[in-house]
Amino acid sequence: MATHEFAAQESHAHAAPQGFIRKWVFSLDHKVIGLQYYFLALAAVFVGMFLSLLMRIHLIWPTATLPLLGDIKPETYLTLVTMHGTIMVFFVLTTAPQGGFGNYFLPIQIGAPDMAFPVLNMLSFWTTFLGFVVMIAAFFVAGGAPLHGWTGYAPLSALQSAGPGEGLGADLWIISIAIFCIGALMGALNFITTTLDMRAGRFAAPVAAPLLVLRPSGGLHRDPAGHGHVLAVALRVLSQTNLRLQGHGLRDHGHWVPRLHGLGTSYVHERYEPVHRFRVLDHDHGDRRAFGDKNF
Amino acid sequence: MGLILLIIIWFITLVSTYFFVAKTWWLPVGASAAAPGIDHHFTVTFILMGVVFVVAQLALGYLVWLYRERGSSSAKVAYSHGNTTMEIVWTVLTTILFVGLNLASSSIWASERFRPAAADAVRVEVTGMQFAWYFRYPGPDGQFGGTKPELEDASAGGEAALGLDTKDPASKDDVVTGTMVVPVNREVEVILRAHDVIHSFFVPQMRFKQDAVPGLAIHMHFTPVQTGEYEILCAELCGLGHYKMHGMLKVVSQEEFNKWMAEREAEKQ
Numbered sequence: 001m002a003t004h005e006f007a008a009q010e011s012h013a014h015a016a017p018q019g020f021i022r023k024w025v026f027s028l029d030h031k032v033i034g035l036q037y038y039f040l041a042l043a044a045v046f047v048g049m050f051l052s053l054l055m056r057i058h059l060i061w062p063t064a065t066l067p068l069l070g071d072i073k074p075e076t077y078l079t080l081v082t083m084h085g086t087i088m089v090f091f092v093l094t095t096a097p098q099g100g101f102g103n104y105f106l107p108i109q110i111g112a113p114d115m116a117f118p119v120l121n122m123l124s125f126w127t128t129f130l131g132f133v134v135m136i137a138a139f140f141v142a143g144g145a146p147l148h149g150w151t152g153y154a155p156l157s158a159l160q161s162a163g164p165g166e167g168l169g170a171d172l173w174i175i176s177i178a179i180f181c182i183g184a185l186m187g188a189l190n191f192i193t194t195t196l197d198m199r200a201g202r203f204a205a206p207v208a209a210p211l212l213v214l215r216p217s218g219g220l221h222r223d224p225a226g227h228g229h230v231l232a233v234a235l236r237v238l239s240q241t242n243l244r245l246q247g248h249g250l251r252d253h254g255h256w257v258p259r260l261h262g263l264g265t266s267y268v269h270e271r272y273e274p275v276h277r278f279r280v281l282d283h284d285h286g287d288r289r290a291f292g293d294k295n296f
Numbered sequence: 297m298g299l300i301l302l303i304i305i306w307f308i309t310l311v312s313t314y315f316f317v318a319k320t321w322w323l324p325v326g327a328s329a330a331a332p333g334i335d336h337h338f339t340v341t342f343i344l345m346g347v348v349f350v351v352a353q354l355a356l357g358y359l360v361w362l363y364r365e366r367g368s369s370s371a372k373v374a375y376s377h378g379n380t381t382m383e384i385v386w387t388v389l390t391t392i393l394f395v396g397l398n399l400a401s402s403s404i405w406a407s408e409r410f411r412p413a414a415a416d417a418v419r420v421e422v423t424g425m426q427f428a429w430y431f432r433y434p435g436p437d438g439q440f441g442g443t444k445p446e447l448e449d450a451s452a453g454g455e456a457a458l459g460l461d462t463k464d465p466a467s468k469d470d471v472v473t474g475t476m477v478v479p480v481n482r483e484v485e486v487i488l489r490a491h492d493v494i495h496s497f498f499v500p501q502m503r504f505k506q507d508a509v510p511g512l513a514i515h516m517h518f519t520p521v522q523t524g525e526y527e528i529l530c531a532e533l534c535g536l537g538h539y540k541m542h543g544m545l546k547v548v549s550q551e552e553f554n555k556w557m558a559e560r561e562a563e564k565q
Contacts, residue, residue, distance in 0.1 A: 074536045081533070149533040155510060156493040162535050 026126075028118035033125050034104030040129060041096035044087050047136070051084040075163045078147035082165075083139070085150030086173065090180050091132050099128060099187055106191060111200030116193040120186050127183030134176040138169045146170035152177075298364025305357035313350055316342070327526065327547065328502040329519035333404045335503070341397055348393075408504075413485035413517040418478055418553075421487040423458055424495030424508040425450055427537030429528055430458055433471040435561065441467020448491065471560040476545045479553035480523050488514040496532035499545055505531055520547040 027033055057064065058072040058080075065071055072080075103121065107114055115121045138145040143164040148157035152174070160166050315321070326335055413419075421432040421440060434440045441464040448459035455462075455472045462468075478484045488497055490508040498505040504518050530541040548556065 074539065078533070078536065078538070147536070151533075153494050153532070156533070156535060159493070162493075 026122055028114075028122055030103045030107050030115045030118070030121060033115075033121050034100050034102070036125050037095055037099030037103060037128070038101075040125075040132060041092045041100055044091035044095065044132060048084050048087040048092060051080045051087070055080050055084070075144075075147055075165065078149075078163065079145045079165050079169075082147050082149050082173075083135075083145045086135065086177075089150055090177065091128075091135070094184065095128060098184070099125065102187070102191060107194060107198070110195060110198065112194055112198035115190045116198055117190050121190050124183045124186035124190065127186065128180060131176045131180035131183060134172055134179060138165075138172040138176070141168040141172060143167045143169050146173045298361040301364075302357040302361040305353060305360065309350060309353040309357070313346065316346065324500045325522070326501065326503060327520055327522035327524065328504065329521050330404060330408060331501075331503045331521075337397075337401045337404060340400070344393065344397070408516050408518060413515065414483045417483035417485040417517055419485045419487065420476060420478065421489065421513075422476070422497055422508065423489045423491060424497065424530065424534070424541075425457065425491035426493065426535050427530070427541035428453075428457075428474070429476070429497070429530075429541070429543035430454070431473050431476045431543075432458060432460075433473075433557065433560075434466075435469025435471055437466060437469055439466040441465075441470045450491070469561060469564065471557070471564065473560065474543065476528065476543060477553060477556050478520060478545070478547055479550040480520055480547050482550065483517050483519045485515065485517045488512075488516065493534050494532050495530050495534050495541070498529045498531035499526050500529075501526045502545070507532055520545075523547045523549065 022028075024032060027036070054066070054069070054072065055077065057066070058077055062072075069076075103115065106112075143166070146152075146157070146165040146169045147163045148166065148170065156162050157166070157170060160170075323335060323338070326332060419434055419438075419440075421434075423430045423432070432440065442461040443459045444461050445459055447456070447461060449456045451457075454474075455470070458472060460467050460470060460472065486497070486506075488506055488508040489512070490510045492510065494510070495508045496505060497508055501522075501524075502518050502520060504516075506514060506516050508514065524547055526545040526547070528543040528545050530538060534541065
């Protein structure tokens with residue numbers, strides 16, 4: 001990017017990437033992970049699109065025999081419906097905005113140098129990736145992919161007799177969803193911790209941040225500049241009851257940081273110097289100064 | 297590039313809007329008493345959201361063009377810390393729109409569900425099973441006979457498919473059919489059941505759709521106001537034969553209904 005000159009090289013938020021694997025495959029950088037999520041979603045959208053094309057082809061030429069795939073029988077069609085819906089809902093519409101854009105933009109928007117737990121972040125992506133692999137594997141097992149729709153409503157989804165894909169295919173489907181949920185949970189923990197603990201000082205809430213994480217600023221986090229937030233009043237009651245994290249530093253300046261050992265370091269400890277030049281979409285060591293002079 | 301994006305965004309917006317404004321397709325005829333209210337609400341929602349959509353897309357195209365790449369003369373991007381007033385305004389407006397539209401529709405929703413059916417309503421028990429609809433009328437005694445799971449035989453069809461207990465006196469005059477016949481201008485109370493998996497009873501012309509869930513008897517009612525034949529669809533993926541699971545709703549005059557019912561009762565004897 002053209003704005004590297006703004007970045008003070010000595011204040012890197014994290015160590016420079018080492019080698020291809022660390023930089024692009026098992027990366028700890030929120031922007032690289034965001035892009036990984038994004039490209040996973042892009043790959044998934046092409047798979048989903050291909051499945052919907054097959055559905056359209058069947059609707060236009062119901063009796064056609066397709067090369068390699070053969071006839072589209074009722075069970076084949078329901079398989080297409082199910083896998084198209086599942087892939088689009090979970091691996092595109094959840095993965096791209098939450099994992100992709102969320103990882104890429106949330107730290108920038110709140111003025112954080114990176115996500116709170118970079119290793120957890122990496123794990124959440126690769127867990128999601130594993131979920132996708134297991135989902136695709138359902139096409140290749142005996143009986144093929146499941147046919148109970150992306151909603152997987154029981155009893156239909158619970159009956160093995162409901163169709164050929166409801167055996168091993170349905171098992172892989174539900175295992176994949178479980179893996180996906182674990183990945184999404186790790187991502188969500190990261191988003192919540194990052195938003196609560198690492199936002200820079202005074203700022204009016206950026207648009208996307210409260211969409212990703214509901215921030216009860218009245219109780220969980222002191223508002224240094226005394227600016228009220230839109231949600232503050234409504235959430236005050238909530239935050240004073242069960243949401244308040246008693247006795248832990250989460251609700252103060254961030255001197256105390258919840259740490260999960262082995263899952264990466266929270267960057268909240270880092271101090272940064274006030275600078276006056278910044279630019280959105282800059283690399284993160286620049287972004288973290290975007291909100292002025294608040295020291296953690 | 298900015299100009300191309302502007303043209304593409306505006307073009308897609310205007311073309312997609314055209315299809316709705318010109319009503320190149322629209323809803324099927326509304327043949328129930330609730331249909332005008334539902335259609336009105338649908339139209340109001342459509343117009344309100346359509347205006348929001350068009351304005352937002354036109355603004356998007358314009359801003360994309362306004363802040364296009366201008367080479368070396370490009371101004372530096374200013375970082376906005378947000379605008380609390382604007383955020384409050386659009387959040388409140390969206391909330392009013394969303395909550396308001398929900399409140400506006402709630403009376404229609406409730407009128408078919410929460411208000412009990414009229415005392416003189418025609419009662420029809422609708423049972424969905426893979427992959428057919430069965431309709432049971434209580435007969436002159438107004439009582440549905442008992443059914444037993446162990447008596448169910450789906451392959452036999454009709455009464456046997458529902459597991460009707462023929463020893464129950466109330467079941468003697470129960471009529472089970474594969475076509476739903478109801479009189480016009482009289483409320484129809486539907487008691488929805490499902491035998492195996494979740495189905496959904498859907499009659500587009502009646503603006504009526506409700507899931508049938510195994511283990512539940514769901515009461516709803518509607519009033520057909522136009523005679524005719526309307527297709528009943530299953531609107532919940534229910535298995536391999538889902539695509540062909542449908543039935544017929546015949547709305548006839550009261551006399552024709554009485555005659556039809558008498559014939560069915562006569563067949564039972």
